[in-house]
Amino acid sequence: MSEIGTLAAVQRAGADALTQVGAGVHTRVFFSAGEASGDAYAAELASRIGEARPDVDLEGVGGQLSQGAGVHLVASSQDWGAVGIIESLKVVPQVWQGYRAAVAHLRRGRPGLFVPIDYGYLNIKLCRQARALGWRVVYFIPPGSWRRTKQGADLPGLTDAIITPFSWSATMLQEMGANAHWFGHPLRQMLKQVDAPAVRSGIAVLPGSRHHEIEHNLKAIAPALKGLNVPIRLAPAPNVTSDEVAQAWVRAGGGECEVVRPARAA
Template sequence: MVAGETSGDLLAGLLLDGVHARMPDVQAAGIGGPQMAARGFDAWWHSEKLAVHGYSWELVRRLREILSIRKQLRQRLLVEKPAVFVGVDAPDFNLGLERDLRAAGIKTVHFVCPSIWAWRANRIDKIRAAADHVLCLFPFEPALLQQHGIEATYVGHPLAAVIPMEPDKAAARARLGLALDRKVLALLPGSRSAEVQYIAKPFFAAAALVRAQMPEVQVVVPVVPQHWQRMQQAVREAGVQEWVQLVQGQSHDVLAACDCTLIASGTATLEAALFKRPMVISYRMHPISWRLMRRKQLQPWVGLPNILCSDFVVPELLQDAATPEALAAASLDWLQAYDQQPSKIAELQARFSALHHTLFRDTSALAADAIQKLMCR
């Protein structure tokens, strides 16, 4: 198995639950993170090695190391010939590897259909060459893949089973030490190094503007362990250390506890939607990376909640539009709506509840069943 970065590690960990339930003696190894390790996964490399932000400078700086890891992994797998290879997301790394392994007779599964419906539609040929089977998180994806001769199974989104239909805000606030009678703004600038670099600073500046308008607002930031010191430094440099609360991990508690989240585009936005929380989606990256990605965008939306609802149900402020002033204004709109426009909050929560029911499946079991059938051919 190969899982890239935090979200892939989470998905792979849940997948391993289903695999071990069906096939207790299966051994899993490759590239993974702490969630996989907790299920007995043998990580030859840590998933953080594959966490690259956009194109251009970030990728160029680390390309040699990443290519070296893929070469070493390919050589080892071609010798050991596992019963099946599962690439979890990280398509730029996994699809080429899967293609080579499949050509050598090793069965391959790609878990998470690349977003060919959002951007980079030309990836369909790579997927066809790489994967014996694709496990899809969203219900419309299998039919799209099957049109191109690619076997696929809708397994639901595992986060829909992990996150409760009715999150307990009071309990989450108690665990985090947050007051029950004050609004909470959660900042989630992302888990990659470059996201901390490009996104954290405008998020902190926006939070300061929100606090100027609503001094009682509590601001909390979940931080992955490997970025703890860096985020502490960013908080000090922004001059917000007196009132920003950093917590290690606990992103689900933070989302359950908050009234609104200012959040980087990515899987975390879907988590926020499943927690039924209003959000402002944002993203910033190196300007060259932004221009390259923008040209390949196929839909008007970037955030997963908006894509899945086919509507701008929450605001998106990207790149140059992601100024502290704009981010603060959009966040204040949600925070003030609880008192001034409660129907606006209720309508959003209803749409997110419907989305939750659509994505809720026994993902671990369905994915493990598809993998077992492929292994038994």
């Protein structure tokens, strides 16, 4: 399958699905993104679907980027990111509260298009609820899509379509009976939209989007960069404040640096 543009493909798929669920009748698109990366994808998708169908209501679970793209948030996933059992257990109450809010919202009004993005712990459960309520489900970046040995066994029965960033994932899902598609990785398209300087210098430090991993990563990165006579620039994720990253850098023993971020995430 050729790489024609993941975001453009979702834009078209979303418009087609919306036509089928009822054009012009209080049509809804509900996104569900549990982490910073998913929030960035949701923002791009919301912008593109909104361009194709300006009459839709954009709703969902996400962070400040999707909210800035016009998505009405029923729950904020700003601090849901976690790695490891202990850290994951800490966010369970927040995620559970968000799940209940999302289900309550899905039950209101006319069903539309449900777009879960990765974050299988929450989104597989929401897929089941959405399907039972009559929503069409287009899973964008299914959980575990990077694996070359297996894909989620329950995905074919829970989705109307799946858009995955990896060709092998699409092939495996198709063999399982899913309506799966690969159009390339969305990050490649998103990077083309960034105005990067022609000449680059220094070292960019991207410590992560999960609060606990920022602390751990910078404790390893800061000592490794000591003594290098080059500019160091810290780039916080959209869900993390500049002050949080700067303070973590200082605690890690880091030297002089500049904190930079895209204008829309400032």
